Amino acid sequence: MQHHPIQGFLRADGRKGVRNVVLVAYLVECAHHVARRIVSAIDDPDVQLAGFPGCYPNSYAAQMMAAIATHPNVGGVLVISLGCEGFDRQTLAAQVAASGRPVETLVIQQTGGTRATIDAGREAVARLRAAAAQAPRVPMAVSELVVGTICGGSDGTSGITANPAVGRCFDMLVAEGATCIFEETGELIGCEQVMAARAVTPELGDEIEACVAKAARYYATLGYGSFAPGNADGGLTTQEEKSLGAYSKSGASPISGLIRPGERTGGPGLYLMDVVPDGEVRFGFPNISDNAEIVEMIASGCHLILFTTGRGSVVGSAVSPVIKVCANPETYARLAEDMDVDAGRILHGKATLDEVGTEIFDQVVAVAAGAQTRSEALGHQEFILTYKQFEPSGPGCLPLAHRAGALT
Structure with a gap:
């Protein structure tokens, strides 16, 4: 597979950036x-x-x-x-x-x-x-990239086109030795057993089930889940349907670990991020906007973010570029200037999931090599950080890292 050459910015700790x-x-x-x-x-x-x-x-x-x-x-x-x-x-x-x-x-x-x-x-x-x-510029391999994904403004097309296409891209990145992070546990309620079955160890599977159960308790206490009015207006019918669509962003690779915001992964592979605070409910809604989740993944080292949307979202982020993948062809027609990938072509039979997944992969490499995303070109640099509380992840959450003796 031919890649754009990436010249990273070398940092003192050995990590490399795709922006400066x-x-x-x-x-x-x-x-x-x-x-x-x-x-x-x-x-x-x-x-x-x-x-x-x-x-x-x-x-x-x-x-x-x-x-x-x-x-x-x-x-x-x-x-x-x-x-x-x-x-x-x-x-x-x-x-x-x-x-x-x-x-x-x-x-x-x-x-x-x-x-x-x-x-x-x-x-x-x-x-x-x-x-x-x-800062010195040095060659950077695809295997050195850390890529996150979130969904926002989801509708009935999100779980059919953009989300599974990102999942295909994630599988390609993981196969190349890259690190991929998906979230959020509050939107994965009902998928915990399926994710646990993909965990690299039984202990990690238990941790995944426990963190989703924590999210369910948190939302039940608040009396408000992650299913928004806009989701219903866009054709989603239940929390389970939304969860399955959000889950499809993760692809099919084994899940290597479970991290909290700001924690770094234990090496290459696929990771789930738990964004719901630990302890009693005290800080309100876990993430008051999509950008809160973007910031959390960036804090865990993501060089760039894949953002899927069906209804349409125009946000970007400070620090790390955001690639927006549009699920709905009608939304793409209205908001094309803000979108990087038209995954809605899948609905019209103009592209397959594998083809769009490859297109997203190519965009990831191109952006890492310096190409601007639409949100960068439009000057989007949103950032939001609120109060939360987390306990450090236990040994079951990062089995490969603890086996190696340290986090990367």
């Missing part, structure tokens, strides 16, 4: 405006905004911000602090510095307010961009 972003990271909503103005003033697609709006500390948010700020696609970080928030800015900056990336911190209360911090931020970003540009 300078991240402007705010640590509380009170610093959001200043950080956004810095990014807007520079107006460069490789200078991007991310942040945590909350004021009181949360270990999940801290781990997620550290994972995002040291992602292979990130070449440097400017930390924007108000000065009195609960987030530990010194620790975050130290984590970025320890990763070998350039980092600077501005504290609004110390710098002189809005205008002074924006001016100082523009100067800091110029220095960070110059430093990030020194």
Whole structure:
């Protein structure tokens, strides 16, 4: 199989990025405006905004911000602090510095307010961009890619076209030695036994069944599941039908592990991400938007994301490119400028699942090699991070990693 040559950005830990972003990271909503103005003033697609709006500390948010700020696609970080928030800015900056990336911190209360911090931020970003540009470019194999997938705005066509086509792409990537991550347990209720049967060990199968049961309890407590009004309007009839459609994104490869957001996988293969918080229900709906799930997969190392949609979604993401695969031919006709792949051709007999799966695979490699996605070209850089709580994964969740003795 012929591939586009990929030249990755080599990082100090040996990982390679497919982008070289300078991240402007705010640590509380009170610093959001200043950080956004810095990014807007520079107006460069490789200078991007991310942040945590909350004021009181949360270990999940801290781990997620550290994972995002040291992602292979990130070449440097400017930390924007108000000065009195609960987030530990010194620790975050130290984590970025320890990763070998350039980092600077501005504290609004110390710098002189809005205008002074924006001016100082523009100067800091110029220095960070110059430093990030020194990252060496090295050959990168398809086997080194980490690819995630989510579905959003699903309809009756999603489980027939786009989702199983992504599953075919995932099987091709796994066969090449790449790492693939699918989610979310709240939309896989009813599929737990089928997934458990695909687990590489019985212990992992038990963990998969337990995490889906946790999701079912969580949603039952909330009194609201993941089945949205738009799903029904789009022709989906039950939660089970939606779950089966979402499940088909995973393909047919063995499931190598179960990870929580921000955890990295134990090696190549297919992984399920558990996005439902542990413990009692305390933080509300597990993911308040599709972008929350995108951020969680990026925090676990995804170089890019495959986003399937039937009703239509126009979002992208900061840090990692998003490839949108449209399930419905009518939606594609209306929103073609926002879509990368027209999987709805399958419904009209103009392409097979295997052909569209191969097209998605080719898009993955092309984007990794530097081609822009539609969302990148349109300037989409959405980012959202909220409060959650997770316990570290146990040995049954990552059997291959623990057998090897460490996470990659």
